[in-house]
Amino acid sequence: MKDVATIAGVSVSTVSRVINNTLPVDARTRELVERAIRKVSYRPNLLASGLRSKSGNLIGLAVPEIAHQSFDNFIKHTEEFARANKYGLILGDIHNDPDGEADFIDQLIRRNVDGIIFIRVSDESRALEMLNRTTIPYVVLDRGVSTATAPTVVMDNYQAGRLAAEHLIALGHRNVACVTGPLNVSLCRDRLDGFTQTLSAAGLRILRSDIHESDFQFDSGVELVPGILERNPSLTAVWAQNDLMAIGIMAGLRDHGLDVPGDVSVLGVDDISACRMLRPQLTTVKQPFREMSRAAVDLLLRESALGERISEKIVIPTELVIRQSTAPPRDLQGACEQGSRFSETRHIVVEHAVERSR
Amino acid sequence: MKDVATIAGVSVSTVSRVINNTLPVDARTRELVERAIRKVSYRPNLLASGLRSKSGNLIGLAVPEIAHQSFDNFIKHTEEFARANKYGLILGDIHNDPDGEADFIDQLIRRNVDGIIFIRVSDESRALEMLNRTTIPYVVLDRGVSTATAPTVVMDNYQAGRLAAEHLIALGHRNVACVTGPLNVSLCRDRLDGFTQTLSAAGLRILRSDIHESDFQFDSGVELVPGILERNPSLTAVWAQNDLMAIGIMAGLRDHGLDVPGDVSVLGVDDISACRMLRPQLTTVKQPFREMSRAAVDLLLRESALGERISEKIVIPTELVIRQSTAPPRDLQGACEQGSRFSETRHIVVEHAVERSR
DNA sequence: CGTTTGTGTGAAATCCTTTTCATAGGCCTA
DNA sequence: TAGGCCTATGAAAAGGATTTCACACAAACG
Numbered sequence: 001m002k003d004v005a006t007i008a009g010v011s012v013s014t015v016s017r018v019i020n021n022t023l024p025v026d027a028r029t030r031e032l033v034e035r036a037i038r039k040v041s042y043r044p045n046l047l048a049s050g051l052r053s054k055s056g057n058l059i060g061l062a063v064p065e066i067a068h069q070s071f072d073n074f075i076k077h078t079e080e081f082a083r084a085n086k087y088g089l090i091l092g093d094i095h096n097d098p099d100g101e102a103d104f105i106d107q108l109i110r111r112n113v114d115g116i117i118f119i120r121v122s123d124e125s126r127a128l129e130m131l132n133r134t135t136i137p138y139v140v141l142d143r144g145v146s147t148a149t150a151p152t153v154v155m156d157n158y159q160a161g162r163l164a165a166e167h168l169i170a171l172g173h174r175n176v177a178c179v180t181g182p183l184n185v186s187l188c189r190d191r192l193d194g195f196t197q198t199l200s201a202a203g204l205r206i207l208r209s210d211i212h213e214s215d216f217q218f219d220s221g222v223e224l225v226p227g228i229l230e231r232n233p234s235l236t237a238v239w240a241q242n243d244l245m246a247i248g249i250m251a252g253l254r255d256h257g258l259d260v261p262g263d264v265s266v267l268g269v270d271d272i273s274a275c276r277m278l279r280p281q282l283t284t285v286k287q288p289f290r291e292m293s294r295a296a297v298d299l300l301l302r303e304s305a306l307g308e309r310i311s312e313k314i315v316i317p318t319e320l321v322i323r324q325s326t327a328p329p330r331d332l333q334g335a336c337e338q339g340s341r342f343s344e345t346r347h348i349v350v351e352h353a354v355e356r357s358r
Numbered sequence: 359m360k361d362v363a364t365i366a367g368v369s370v371s372t373v374s375r376v377i378n379n380t381l382p383v384d385a386r387t388r389e390l391v392e393r394a395i396r397k398v399s400y401r402p403n404l405l406a407s408g409l410r411s412k413s414g415n416l417i418g419l420a421v422p423e424i425a426h427q428s429f430d431n432f433i434k435h436t437e438e439f440a441r442a443n444k445y446g447l448i449l450g451d452i453h454n455d456p457d458g459e460a461d462f463i464d465q466l467i468r469r470n471v472d473g474i475i476f477i478r479v480s481d482e483s484r485a486l487e488m489l490n491r492t493t494i495p496y497v498v499l500d501r502g503v504s505t506a507t508a509p510t511v512v513m514d515n516y517q518a519g520r521l522a523a524e525h526l527i528a529l530g531h532r533n534v535a536c537v538t539g540p541l542n543v544s545l546c547r548d549r550l551d552g553f554t555q556t557l558s559a560a561g562l563r564i565l566r567s568d569i570h571e572s573d574f575q576f577d578s579g580v581e582l583v584p585g586i587l588e589r590n591p592s593l594t595a596v597w598a599q600n601d602l603m604a605i606g607i608m609a610g611l612r613d614h615g616l617d618v619p620g621d622v623s624v625l626g627v628d629d630i631s632a633c634r635m636l637r638p639q640l641t642t643v644k645q646p647f648r649e650m651s652r653a654a655v656d657l658l659l660r661e662s663a664l665g666e667r668i669s670e671k672i673v674i675p676t677e678l679v680i681r682q683s684t685a686p687p688r689d690l691q692g693a694c695e696q697g698s699r700f701s702e703t704r705h706i707v708v709e710h711a712v713e714r715s716r
Numbered sequence: 717c718g719t720t721t722g723t724g725t726g727a728a729a730t731c732c733t734t735t736t737c738a739t740a741g742g743c744c745t746a
Numbered sequence: 747t748a749g750g751c752c753t754a755t756g757a758a759a760a761g762g763a764t765t766t767c768a769c770a771c772a773a774a775c776g
Contacts, residue, residue, distance in 0.1 A: 001763065002762085010725075010726085011725065011727075012726090012762090013725070013727080013765085014724085014725060014726075015763095017725090019763095022764085022765090023725095024723070024724070026724060026725090029725085043464060044762085045409070045761090045762055046468040046763095047408045047414060048731090048762035048763035048764085050731095050763090051403070051730095051733090051761095051762080051763070052764040052765075053731085053763080053765090066437060067430045067431055069631070072424065072425045073425055075433075076423075076424040076425040079424060079449055083458075088448050090447065091433070091437055091448075091449045092447075107404070109401060110403055110404040111404045111405060112405055218634070244635075250637075251635060251637050254637045273425070274632050274635060277605045277606070277632060277636075279608075279612045359732065359733070360732090369756045369757075370733080370734095370756090370757095371734085371757080375755090380734085381753090381754080382753070383754070384753090384754060384755090387754080402733075403731085403732055404733095405731085405732080406731070406732030408733090409732080409760095409761050409763085410734040411733080411734060
């Protein structure tokens with residue numbers, strides 16, 4: 001930087017002002033400086049600038065598990081929006097380790113990050129307390145906070161449950177089961193409420209014994225199938241609260257010799273890429289990863305600019321993606337092929353792959 | 359830090375030495391300093407330290423596409439090993455944009471990163487030239503460099519082709535097709551060589567027209583199926599050079615009314631998590647993501663410690679994971695159920711899911 | 717014409733560490 | 747006991763930017 005100043009015949013202060021557009025600089029001077037910058041191909045050092053200005057030009061992202069099919073999508077889009085705003089993204093995998101979490105946040109603070117986005121493993125995460133003792137902007141993504149208010153971006157989980165229920169109702173299902181995530185995670189309760197309340201509003205009831213609490217894993221979906229069928233041998237549809245479990249259930253049903261959607265309809269939540277790869281393709285409620293990531297980065301930068309926490313809860317609406325894993329229950333299948341409900345419902349479809357395959 | 363020094367009654371130099379273990383410090387003094395550190399819960403600022411010591415405590419990772427099923431695994435494990443070595447991981451999605459790539463690398467340089475690991479989009483990536491003009495350590499991961507020597511970590515791609523071929527040969531297939539990735543990517547050529555050479559060593563021939571060049575995408579696998587069958591209606595097995603295409607092919611075959619593995623066996627490369635979720639589960643050649651990531655981080659840190667580039671090419675061996683998508687061709691299926699070849703081959707199996715499901 | 721006002725610029729302080737250089741003792745050896 | 751060598755420590759420079767403060771000069775005002 002000193003070299004640039006010398007070559008341009010100005011002081012370093014002026015060079016800094018040219019680079020950051022922080023104070024007006026004479027057009028001729030600016031030109032001289034810019035030329036000098038190009039000449040020595042000068043790159044401002046971000047550590048030095050961050051040190052002085054107290055901004056690391058960095059956003060931290062903490063996720064419970066990088067290689068998890070849905071967190072990927074958050075990582076991808078958070079990186080996208082961070083970069084669009086000239087921030088770097090520093091990534092941390094928390095697994096389920098409170099110490100690891102604390103270490104990571106500690107590291108971020110020491111790097112003068114401009115903010116932290118994090119997806120909590122569960123509601124017990126202690127990171128919030130840690131962060132609330134600092135002034136660092138943060139946003140809680142995906143898994144909201146039920147106990148306190150905090151800057152939050154979530155999808156409309158109640159709506160997700162409602163859409164799933166409405167779809168099954170429209171297809172004519174009357175005997176359905178639900179597989180939830182851990183019910184100490186608030187979004188699971190919200191999804192379940194949307195589902196059950198919509199069912200009862202339509203005069204349908206779901207028995208307590210048809211609600212199975214699980215852990216969002218594929219294997220659990222597979223393993224749950226025998227139990228689900230044992231409790232309710234005549235059910236015609238299962239809604240799982242995420243795709244991984246839904247896919248597990250599909251696999252489990254097939255292992256049991258049952259056909260999806262012929263014998264049982266299955267749908268999930270998330271719309272991970274695997275949905276389209278299966279046969280039948282999985283009907284699901286889409287998690288708006290991109291919109292959520294954008295909202296999270298925006299909120300974070302607003303906090304950062306404002307200099308204080310914004311305890312806002314942003315709820316992003318969702319939508320149903322109808323594919324092949326849901327159909328009317330067997331006793332209605334004749335009727336539906338003649339049109340009526342089934343084809344009406346089909347019109348909600350917007351998905352390319354489905355369009356193309358017909 | 360000054361506060362810590364004051365409280366402990368020593369100079370800041372001593373505090374620094376205690377923290378970094380850089381010079382011997384009297385045990386009593388150390389104790390005093392540590393107590394002071396805890397008292398004010400002091401956290402060393404990484405920007406300041408990085409500025410002075412020219413090490414950002416940071417590793418950069420550039421990938422062609424974050425949400426791609428196999429790059430996830432590299433991200434995950436690279437983060438793991440970076441963190442184990444007290445480095446932060448800063449992530450960049452390059453897509454296919456040379457400018458984005460240059461920007462990202464520029465950013466990393468400006469942050470005094472200790473090294474850069476990158477997975478190149480294709481062999482044309484210009485990042486290498488850019489980096490070779492600097493002294494920053496780097497490692498090329500997954501997609502090797504054919505033109506020049508550079509620090510590289512790859513899987514044994516020739517072996518991958520060989521394992522796939524051997525497996526099909528052992529099952530009794532004599533009429534097979536292959537779907538490759540872009541043949542301007544060297545690993546695709548290596549995989550293909552391993553495959554074809556092993557076939558011919560066994561006295562089998564694969565026709566030029568049964569080798570289909572594609573692009574590693576799921577959709578391409580689906581779309582390729584009609585063409586593959588048209589060229590060779592009597593084939594009994596297809597090897598795709600990655601799982602995404604293999605899964606696409608499976609889906610396409612099913613859309614065509616064909617059974618996998620009854621009519622056609624399919625196998626891939628990578629062992630992404632989706633393999634176990636499909637029915638039938640996909641047989642594949644495992645990409646050793648974790649070992650490769652570890653090797654890459656290690657190599658990077660060795661370069662960093664040494665202060666110069668290590669033009670070493672590390673090749674990680676691979677292995678076959680047999681699941682359900684491969685079986686003897688139909689005309690041999692009777693024989694195999696009585697034991698012989700098929701069950702012998704099955705003994706190679708090591709996969710949990712498969713074990714459990716029997 | 718003297719005094720505000722405003723704009724562009726430079727000098728120096730600052731951000732927080734690490735690292736070099738110098739020094740003060742303590743111990744060992746001749 | 748003087749000289750040499752360690753070891754533990756402190757003072758100060760350095761790292762590369764930003765930001766405050768001060769100032770010079772030109773235009774505008776009364």
